[in-house]
Amino acid sequence: MTKPVGRPTKYQTDFARKAVKLCEAGFTDVEIADFFDVNPATITRWKHSHKEFCASLKAGKAPADDRVERSLYQRAIGYEQEEVKIFMPAGAIEPVYAKFTAKYAPDVTACIFWLKNRRPEQWRDRPEGAGGGDLAEAITSLVERLPS
DSSP states (O other): OOOOOSSOOOOOTTHHHHHHHHHHTTOOHHHHHHHHTSOHHHHHHHHHHOHHHHHHHHHHHHHHHHHHHHHHHHHHHOEEEEEEEEEOOTTOSSOEEEEEEEEEOOOHHHHHHHHHHHOHHHHSOOOTTSSSOOHHHHHHHHHHHSOO
16 A cells, blocks of 8 residues: 655645635635645645636636726726715715716726737737837827727
């Protein structure tokens, strides 16, 4: 009979359930490793040796990634949202709540990031003379065409 080589695993079956919650909260693999008090390489090994753990990580990360993607898109195109300002006028007994629509202009950095990832053949950085136009000029042109 051969003895197992190395130290025994710290992995427990309930780690998969916990991993989903951690990923939904935005934890990275390094932070998950810290939570379980293991080396980040151990998380990688667990992904390969425990299918339920790997599936839990994917299931937990997908909604968080989708939400960030939607937020980046909104930043890139600009958006409006309902907000409330709270005032306390001098001599008032209660605060005054003023609802308004806040307008956020498109964010150039978000535009660049989005386009470089979604359309890399058109928007990747190119050294001058490598074909295509100057990236700075193209971005300036794009921003000028955005609705006010």
